[in-house]
Every structure is written in structure tokens, then in C-alpha cells.
Amino acid sequence: MDGPQIRLKLMLDLLGLSSDVATLSNRICIQKAVFLAKYAEMDLGYSYNWYVHGPYSPELTSDYFDMDNDISHGDSDYKNYELVPSLIPMVNKVKQIMEIPSGVSLNKTEWLELLSSIIYWMNSTKDASQTKKIVAKQKSELCKNTNYDIALKKLKENNFLLS
Numbered sequence: 001m002d003g004p005q006i007r008l009k010l011m012l013d014l015l016g017l018s019s020d021v022a023t024l025s026n027r028i029c030i031q032k033a034v035f036l037a038k039y040a041e042m043d044l045g046y047s048y049n050w051y052v053h054g055p056y057s058p059e060l061t062s063d064y065f066d067m068d069n070d071i072s073h074g075d076s077d078y079k080n081y082e083l084v085p086s087l088i089p090m091v092n093k094v095k096q097i098m099e100i101p102s103g104v105s106l107n108k109t110e111w112l113e114l115l116s117s118i119i120y121w122m123n124s125t126k127d128a129s130q131t132k133k134i135v136a137k138q139k140s141e142l143c144k145n146t147n148y149d150i151a152l153k154k155l156k157e158n159n160f161l162l163s
Contacts, residue, residue, distance in 0.1 A: 053113055117139050
């Protein structure tokens with residue numbers, strides 16, 4: 001396992017996320033958690049574009065499949081490492097934003113997809129009203145009830161977005 005994959009595995013472990021990529025839900029959670037980490041000042045170096053389930057990194061996909069393959073073939077090199085202590089507050093910031101607030105009618109995968117979609121479009125448009133329209137159109141099933149407004153508020157309160 002190489003350095004980026006080890007960092008990825010360590011981060012996922014601290015976040016309490018599975019590194020098993022057998023399910024689409026797990027892969028989406030990994031994609032979104034690493035995307036959120038970028039906005040918690042823990043950029044693992046992946047670039048993102050828009051795809052079916054929101055922000056998506058083909059490079060990250062390659063790394064997590066390689067990581068999963070290495071682990072399934074007995075590679076446990078990651079156990080000899082720890083994240084640099086200065087990164088722990090950033091991981092905790094991501095962990096905090098991942099907690100689903102009361103009043104949100106989404107599961108963890110959907111919640112992470114909504115959060116990351118808002119950040120992605122807010123950074124693209126620089127306009128809150130336009131972002132809400134795009135996300136509501138692209139992710140209407142995630143924006144039902146007050147989900148969008150709660151997500152936006154939580155992102156702002158945790159400094160993932162500028163006001």
C-alpha cells in the first residue's frame with residue numbers, strides 16, 4: 001500500500017467509515033468524506049468533478065479500489081502508521097459535520113451527498129440562491145422537507161462555507 005492509500009485508510013478508520021468498497025453506499029461515503037475533508041483543510045490531493053452522486057474523484061476511486069485489494073490480500077502496512085497529530089482536529093471537524101441533525105430525513109450516505117453537493121455548487125457559483133436551485137434540481141430527493149436548509153446551516157456553523 002502506498003502513502004496516499006495509507007493516509008486514506010487511516011482517515012477512514014478515524015471517521016468510523018468502512019474501507020470495504022463492495023457496496024455503492026460505502027464508495028459514496030468515502031468519496032464524500034474525502035471531499036468534506038478537503039474543506040476541513042485536510043486536502044488529500046484529489047480533484048473532483050460533478051457526477052451522478054455529486055462530487056466525484058476518479059483518482060480517489062482508483063486509490064480506494066487499490067487499497068481494498070491490498071487489504072484483502074493481507075497488506076496491513078497501514079497499521080504501522082498514524083495520522084500526523086495536527087490532522088486530528090480536521091478529521092474531527094469532518095466527523096462532526098457527518099453527524100445527521102434531528103429533523104433530517106436522510107441516511108448517512110444521502111446526508112454526505114447533500115452536504116458535498118452544496119459545497120461543490122457553492123464553490124462553483126459563489127451564489128447561495130443559484131446553488132439552492134441547482135442542488136434542488138439535481139438532488140430533489142435529498143432536498144425534501146427542511147433537509148437543504150438544515151444542511152446549509154450546519155455547513156455554515158462549522159465553517160465549511162463562507163456565510
